[in-house]
Amino acid sequence: MAKISKSPWLLHYDGSSCNGCDIEVLACLTPVYDVERFGIINTGNPKHADILLITGGINTQNKQVVEQIYSQMPNPKVVVAVGICACNGGVFKDCYNILGGADKVIPVDVYVPGCAARPESIIDGVVKALDILEKKREV
Amino acid sequence: MSAYVAVLIRVIAFIVLAPLLGGLLSGIDRKITARMQGRKGPSVLQPFYDVIKLINKETLSIGRMQYLYMFCFLAFIIFTGSCFFAGLDILLVFFVLTTAVMFFVLAASFPNSPFSRMGAMRELAQMLAYEPMVLLAAVGFYKATGTFAVNDIARQDVSAIIYLPGIFIGFVYILTIKFRKSPFDISTSHHAHQEMVKGITTELSGGMFAILEISHWYENIMLLGVVALFVINSHWWSIPLAILVCFIVYFIEILIDNTSARVKWKLMLSSAWAVTFILGTVNLLILQYLF
Ligand code: SF4
Numbered sequence: 001m002a003k004i005s006k007s008p009w010l011l012h013y014d015g016s017s018c019n020g021c022d023i024e025v026l027a028c029l030t031p032v033y034d035v036e037r038f039g040i041i042n043t044g045n046p047k048h049a050d051i052l053l054i055t056g057g058i059n060t061q062n063k064q065v066v067e068q069i070y071s072q073m074p075n076p077k078v079v080v081a082v083g084i085c086a087c088n089g090g091v092f093k094d095c096y097n098i099l100g101g102a103d104k105v106i107p108v109d110v111y112v113p114g115c116a117a118r119p120e121s122i123i124d125g126v127v128k129a130l131d132i133l134e135k136k137r138e139v
Numbered sequence: 140m141s142a143y144v145a146v147l148i149r150v151i152a153f154i155v156l157a158p159l160l161g162g163l164l165s166g167i168d169r170k171i172t173a174r175m176q177g178r179k180g181p182s183v184l185q186p187f188y189d190v191i192k193l194i195n196k197e198t199l200s201i202g203r204m205q206y207l208y209m210f211c212f213l214a215f216i217i218f219t220g221s222c223f224f225a226g227l228d229i230l231l232v233f234f235v236l237t238t239a240v241m242f243f244v245l246a247a248s249f250p251n252s253p254f255s256r257m258g259a260m261r262e263l264a265q266m267l268a269y270e271p272m273v274l275l276a277a278v279g280f281y282k283a284t285g286t287f288a289v290n291d292i293a294r295q296d297v298s299a300i301i302y303l304p305g306i307f308i309g310f311v312y313i314l315t316i317k318f319r320k321s322p323f324d325i326s327t328s329h330h331a332h333q334e335m336v337k338g339i340t341t342e343l344s345g346g347m348f349a350i351l352e353i354s355h356w357y358e359n360i361m362l363l364g365v366v367a368l369f370v371i372n373s374h375w376w377s378i379p380l381a382i383l384v385c386f387i388v389y390f391i392e393i394l395i396d397n398t399s400a401r402v403k404w405k406l407m408l409s410s411a412w413a414v415t416f417i418l419g420t421v422n423l424l425i426l427q428y429l430f
Contacts, residue, residue, distance in 0.1 A: 006185075006188040006192070007185065007188040007189040007191075007192040031176060031177040031178045034173070034178040034179050034180070036169075036173060036178065036180060036181050037173075037178070037179045037180060037181055038181070039181050039182070039185050039188055039189070043337065044336050044337060045336050045337040045340075045341055047199060047337075047341065047342065047343070047344040048337060048340075048344065048348065050192075050196075072199070074196050074197035074198065074199050074344045074345050075196070075197040076196070076197075137195065
């Protein structure tokens with residue numbers, strides 16, 4: 001029985017990040033880090049995704065979007081917050097429109113700190129998320 | 140009697156082996172693609188891991204009809220391939236294949252999802268682009284061998300490709316559309332550069348997406364079977380040669396996939412029709428008047 005962790009498909013959503021973390025997420029796909037060797041695919045479709053990668057904080061405008069994307073993902077699913085902005089709002093925390101980190105609207109399973117989070121730690125976070133995904137599948 | 144047994148064995152071999160070979164081919168495809176891009180790439184068994192995962196995931200369905208259409212798609216694809224490897228009429232094979240794709244289009248166009256519907260419309264445009272060449276290929280086989288039966292086409296003394304070089308090249312051209320490779324992967328794509336989410340597959344999740352993947356494996360093996368049919372003749376050595384030609388054709392498709400950007404549907408349509416007209420029709424005219 002092959003495990004779900006052998007084929008984790010990602011969905012990357014950019015909340016209100018400065019794009020620093022997004023560039024690092026995309027760097028994971030380049031030949032240097034090549035996450036596809038773990039079977040990871042960056043899909044653009046929540047209905048195909050197992051892992052939701054969120055960069056940037058949640059603001060009043062993208063709150064519904066994040067909630068909807070999360071609800072469209074089939075179970076089992078995990079959420080990884082990438083960068084300190086997605087963890088708790090980061091440098092934008094006190095802005096008038098920022099509600100906070102991704103966990104203000106959806107349950108977050110793994111927090112990857114850093115500003116910007118480095119590709120190595122993003123991959124580490126995803127690997128942690130895979131264990132959680134496996135446990136969720138067993139439940 | 141023994142002829143029936145031989146046909147039965149071929150059909151069963153297709154039904155059992157095609158998904159294994161097709162999955163492996165898709166794994167090798169991803170490996171070669173990764174190497175072309177200077178990456179290590181996933182294991183060649185990755186497509187199987189993907190499908191097993193999809194089967195174990197929750198399937199979010201928009202309606203029961205979606206299941207029905209997707210099952211019909213798979214069933215008709217398997218039926219098409221079985222007809223082909225049983226050696227039946229090649230026209231029948233091509234028409235059933237079209238019916239199968241229509242079920243896929245239905246599955247994608249009935250949910251009220253703009254991306255899925257846009258993908259379905261583009262799939263229809265793709266059909267419009269490749270169908271003329273597919274039909275010309277059938278006519279070409281008839282002109283070259285005097286029969287539509289796959290069994291008899293494969294038993295000629297001379298390979299069909301000798302008479303049909305233009306039609307062969309044209310067929311390889313439209314195979315890029317059938318294999319969903321760039322620059323003609325307009326209705327959906329394996330890669331994450333899709334401008335309309337995942338196009339025709341947007342609303343397929345879990346088990347239904349797994350059905351689609353398995354159908355593609357069957358379909359790809361059947362299409363490579365058609366490529367092989369151009370080469371196979373009554374001599375034994377034509378079989379390894381045909382397999383070699385299939386590999387070369389598939390490699391060329393991967394190369395094109397990695398070196399070209401997606402085109403707009405109008406360019407796909409006009410170029411496919413131009414190739415069909417120039418290579419296909421001229422080839423047929425030469426066959427008609429010179430032989
Ligand atoms: S954590 Fe830093 S790099 Fe990442 S989005 Fe926030 S500000 Fe930008």
